[in-house]
Amino acid sequence: MTQTTDQPILSVRDLVVSYRSGNGQSVDAVRGVSFDLYPNQSLALVGESGCGKTTLGLGLLRLLPRLGSIPAGTVTYRGRSDAEVDVLALPKNDLRRWRWREAAMVFQGAMNSFNPVLRIIDQMGDTIRAHREKGSRSVSKSEIWERSADLMRSVRLEPKQVLPSYPHELSGGMRQRVLIAMSLLLDPKLLILDEPTTALDILTQRAVVDVLQELRAERKFAMIFISHDLGVAAELADRVATMYAGRIIETGTASDIFYSPRHPYTSGLINAVPPVVGDLPELASIPGSPPGLNSLPPGCKFNPRCSYVEDRCLSTDPDLLTISARPAGMSHEAACLRWQDVVHERKVVARA
Amino acid sequence: MPERTPLISLRGASQTFHSKSGDIPAVDNVDISVGPGEVLCLVGESGCGKTTSARMAAGLSRPTSGTVEFEGKDIWSMSKEEFVTFRKSVQYVHQDPYASLNPIRDIHKTLSAPLLKHGIAKNRSEGWTQSAELLRRVDLTPPENYLPKFPHQLSGGQRQRVAVARALTLNPKLIIADESTSMLDVSIRVGMLNMLGRLRDELGVGFLFITHDLAIAKYFGWRGKIAVMYLGRVVEFGDTPDVINNPQHPYTKALLDAVPEPDPDLTKTKKPGGGLRSADIPSLRNLPPGCTFHPRCPLFEEGTCNTVRPELTLLDSGRQVSCHVVARRGSINAPAGASAGGS
Ligand SMILES: Nc1ncnc2c1ncn2[C@@H]1O[C@H](COP(=O)(O)OP(=O)(O)OP(=O)(O)O)[C@@H](O)[C@H]1O
Ligand SMILES: Nc1ncnc2c1ncn2[C@@H]1O[C@H](COP(=O)(O)OP(=O)(O)OP(=O)(O)O)[C@@H](O)[C@H]1O
Ligand code: SF4
Numbered sequence: 001m002t003q004t005t006d007q008p009i010l011s012v013r014d015l016v017v018s019y020r021s022g023n024g025q026s027v028d029a030v031r032g033v034s035f036d037l038y039p040n041q042s043l044a045l046v047g048e049s050g051c052g053k054t055t056l057g058l059g060l061l062r063l064l065p066r067l068g069s070i071p072a073g074t075v076t077y078r079g080r081s082d083a084e085v086d087v088l089a090l091p092k093n094d095l096r097r098w099r100w101r102e103a104a105m106v107f108q109g110a111m112n113s114f115n116p117v118l119r120i121i122d123q124m125g126d127t128i129r130a131h132r133e134k135g136s137r138s139v140s141k142s143e144i145w146e147r148s149a150d151l152m153r154s155v156r157l158e159p160k161q162v163l164p165s166y167p168h169e170l171s172g173g174m175r176q177r178v179l180i181a182m183s184l185l186l187d188p189k190l191l192i193l194d195e196p197t198t199a200l201d202i203l204t205q206r207a208v209v210d211v212l213q214e215l216r217a218e219r220k221f222a223m224i225f226i227s228h229d230l231g232v233a234a235e236l237a238d239r240v241a242t243m244y245a246g247r248i249i250e251t252g253t254a255s256d257i258f259y260s261p262r263h264p265y266t267s268g269l270i271n272a273v274p275p276v277v278g279d280l281p282e283l284a285s286i287p288g289s290p291p292g293l294n295s296l297p298p299g300c301k302f303n304p305r306c307s308y309v310e311d312r313c314l315s316t317d318p319d320l321l322t323i324s325a326r327p328a329g330m331s332h333e334a335a336c337l338r339w340q341d342v343v344h345e346r347k348v349v350a351r352a
Numbered sequence: 353m354p355e356r357t358p359l360i361s362l363r364g365a366s367q368t369f370h371s372k373s374g375d376i377p378a379v380d381n382v383d384i385s386v387g388p389g390e391v392l393c394l395v396g397e398s399g400c401g402k403t404t405s406a407r408m409a410a411g412l413s414r415p416t417s418g419t420v421e422f423e424g425k426d427i428w429s430m431s432k433e434e435f436v437t438f439r440k441s442v443q444y445v446h447q448d449p450y451a452s453l454n455p456i457r458d459i460h461k462t463l464s465a466p467l468l469k470h471g472i473a474k475n476r477s478e479g480w481t482q483s484a485e486l487l488r489r490v491d492l493t494p495p496e497n498y499l500p501k502f503p504h505q506l507s508g509g510q511r512q513r514v515a516v517a518r519a520l521t522l523n524p525k526l527i528i529a530d531e532s533t534s535m536l537d538v539s540i541r542v543g544m545l546n547m548l549g550r551l552r553d554e555l556g557v558g559f560l561f562i563t564h565d566l567a568i569a570k571y572f573g574w575r576g577k578i579a580v581m582y583l584g585r586v587v588e589f590g591d592t593p594d595v596i597n598n599p600q601h602p603y604t605k606a607l608l609d610a611v612p613e614p615d616p617d618l619t620k621t622k623k624p625g626g627g628l629r630s631a632d633i634p635s636l637r638n639l640p641p642g643c644t645f646h647p648r649c650p651l652f653e654e655g656t657c658n659t660v661r662p663e664l665t666l667l668d669s670g671r672q673v674s675c676h677v678v679a680r681r682g683s684i685n686a687p688a689g690a691s692a693g694g695s
C-alpha cells in the first residue's frame with residue numbers, strides 16, 4: 001500500500017459520459033463520478049457487466065467512440081511538471097502527446113489492439129517513431145530493437161521469440177503482456193488497464209498479475225484497472241471502487257471492501273465469489289439484474305434488488321457517505337442509507 | 353458397497369487430430385467415469401483436452417482408440433435404438449451461451465420441439481405446460497414472460513438457463529456442462545451454479561462438469577471428484593476436497609497457487625508465477641519427452657523427469673497422481689501449509 005502526502009495525480013469531479021443512440025436520444029453510462037487518484041496508487045474498478053467501467057476508463061483519457069461524449073464534469077491531471085492539466089480542455093495535438101507520455105491505456109480484448117499484418121517489432125517501431133520529439137533525429141533500427149527488447153524483458157517475454165512474430169502467433173497471455181509493454185513505451189505516470197486478465201488461463205493470468213506488480217514497483221506509475229474478477233482486484237489493488245449503474249457506490253481500501261463492505265451490492269458481489277482456499281462457504285447470487293440505463297428506478301438505483309430496502313430508499317438516491325475518513329483517497333465511503341445496518345458475513349457449508 | 357455400473361465411462365480413450373503440420377494428440381489414454389447423481393469435474397488449462405474428452409463422452413466424436421461406455425455398453429457397437437437412448441440420456445450444454453441457441457426460434461419452440469418429437473408431450477398444449485415447467489426448474493419465472501421471447505431478447509445468463517432447460521427436455525441421466533458459466537458475471541454465475549446444484553440434488557442427474565476455474569470446481573463438485581488434465585492426460589484424480597485442500601501433483605499445486613483469491617491478506621502469500629519455471633504451455637504437436645510437465649515443473653529431476661513418462665499411480669485414499677517424485681514417496685503428503693497459500 002502506498003502512503004503519500006502528494007497531490008493527487010488525477011482528480012475527477014462529477015464526470016458524466018453519455019452515448020447518443022439512433023433516435024437522437026442519449027443515455028448517461030457514467031452518471032457523476034468523482035475520485036482522486038494519488039501517485040503510485042492502484043485503484044480497481046469492479047462491478048457487473050454494463051455498469052460503466054470501460055466507459056469511465058475511456059472517458060478519463062478521452063478515448064470514447066464517436067457516439068460518446070462528456071457533457072459534464074472535470075478531469076484534472078498533475079504529472080511530471082506540477083502544472084495542472086485540464087484534460088477535457090486539451091487541444092487535439094496536446095492530447096495525443098499527453099496520452100502516451102503521461103497516461104496510457106491497455107484496452108479490453110487484446111487481439112483487436114494489434115494490426116494483424118504487422119510483426120510486433122514493426123508495431124513497436126511505428127509507435128516509437130510516431131512519438132519521438134519534434135525535430136529530433138530519426139530513430140535507428142537497432143535503437144528500436146534495443147528499446148523494444150528491454151520492454152519485452154520487463155514483461156518477462158523473450159525478445160528474440162516475440163518481436164519477430166505476428167500477433168496471431170502469440171498466445172493470449174503473451175499478447176496481453178506485449179500490450180502492457182507497449183503502453184509503457186514512453187514511461188507514463190498513469191496506466192489504465194481494461195480487463196487485463198479476463199479470458200486468460202489461470203497460470204497466464206498469474207503471469208500477467210505478477211508482471212504488473214513488478215512493473216509498478218519498478219516504474220512507479222499510478223494504475224486504474226478495470227476488472228470484474230474480484231480476486232484479481234484483491235491482489236492488485238490498494239483501493240477498490242465498486243460501480244453500479246454508472247456510479248461509484250462504494251470505495252475503500254482493499255481490506256475495507258473485501259472484509260467489511262458496507263454497501264449491500266458490494267457485499268453481494270463478494271458473497272458470489274467462490275474461494276479456493278479454506279472452508280466451503282454458502283454463495284448466493286444477487287437477485288434480478290442491473291437496471292437499464294434508460295429505465296433507472298427512482299431513489300437508490302439498487303433498490304429493486306436490495307434485501308435492506310426501506311421506503312426512504314425508493315425516494316432518496318444516496319451520495320457517498322463517509323464511513324472512515326483517511327488521507328490520500330483511502331477513505332471508506334458507501335452510497336447506502338443503511339450502511340450502518342449492513343452486515344457482511346459468509347455462511348460456511350463445509351469446513352476445510 | 354457394491355460397485356455401481358457408471359453411467360458413462362471413458363476407458364483408455366484417446367483422440368488424435370490430424371493436421372497439415374502433424375498429429376495432435378488432444379486426449380491421450382484417459383480413464384474417467386461418472387455414476388448416477390455423481391459429479392466429476394474436469395479441470396485444466398485451455399487446450400488440455402477437456403472439451404475433446406467431453407465430446408467423446410457425449411458420443412459426439414469417436415475416440416481414435418479406447419472405448420466409451422454407457423451403462424457398461426460400448427456406445428460405438430450399440431444398436432441404433434440403444435444409441436438413440438444413449439444420446440437422449442446424455443446431454444451436452446455448450447460452452448458458449450451465445451452460439452448454442454437457434455436465433456430464429458422463440459423459447460417455447462426451442463423447448464417444445466424436442467418434447468413433441470420424442471412424444472414426451474402429446475400435443476401443443478402439453479408442450480406449452482411442460483416447457484413452462486422446465487423454465488421454472490431453471491428459475492426463469494414467471495415462464496409466460498420467457499416462452500414467447502427470442503434468444504437475442506435475453507441476457508447471457510438467461511440464455512444459458514434456456515440452454516440448460518433444453519438439455520432437460522429429454523430427462524437426461526447425465527449433463528455435460530462445458531464451461532457453461534465462465535462468461536457470466538460472478539453473481540449470475542453463482543445463480544447458475546446453485547440452480548445446477550439443485551438439479552443434481554433433486555433430479556439425481558449426474559454431471560460431467562468442465563471448468564478451468566478450480567474455485568468453481570470446488571464449489572460445484574465438493575461432494576464429487578476432480579480430474580486434473582494436462583496436455584491431454586489426467587495427471588491427478590481424487591475426491592474434490594482432498595485434491596483442493598491437499599494437492600499432490602506439482603501442476604495441481606501450481607493451478608491452486610495461481611488462483612487469485614477475493615481476500616487481500618491471503619493473496620499476499622501467493623508465490624510469484626505459481627512457483628513454475630515457465631508460464632508457457634508446450635505445443636501438443638511437439639510434446640516434451642518424459643513427463644510433459646517437466647519444462648515448467650518446480651520439482652523437475654534431470655535424468656528421470658525428462659526421459660521417462662510417469663503413469664497415473666494409485667496412492668492412499670483413492671488418489672491417483674502421475675509424477676515420479678510423488679510416486680517414489682508412495683503416499684500422500686500431509687497437507688502442506690505452503691500449498692495454496694496455507695489456511
Ligand atoms: N458505443 C456505445 N454506444 C451506446 N451505448 C454504449 C456504448 N458502449 C457502451 N454502451 C452502454 O454503456 C453502458 C456501460 O457500458 P461499459 O462497456 O462501460 O460497461 P462495462 O462496465 O465496461 O461492462 P463489461 O464488464 O461488460 O465490459 C452499457 O449499458 C452499454 O450498453
Ligand atoms: N477438430 C479439431 N481439429 C484439430 N485440433 C483440434 C480439434 N479440436 C480440438 N483440437 C485441439 O485439441 C486440443 C484440445 O482441445 P480442447 O478443445 O479439448 O481443449 P479444452 O481443454 O476444452 O480447452 P478450452 O479450455 O480452451 O476450452 C487443442 O490443442 C485444440 O487446438
Ligand atoms: S440505500 Fe436502501 S436500497 Fe440502496 S443499497 Fe442502501 S438499503 Fe439498499
Ligand code: SF4
Binds near residue numbers: 662674
Ligand atoms: S514427473 Fe517430474 S517433471 Fe513431472 S510432475 Fe513429477 S516432478 Fe515434475
Ligand SMILES: [Mg+2]
Binds near residue numbers: 053054055108194
Ligand atoms: Mg468493459
Ligand SMILES: [Mg+2]
Binds near residue numbers: 402403447530531
Ligand atoms: Mg473447451
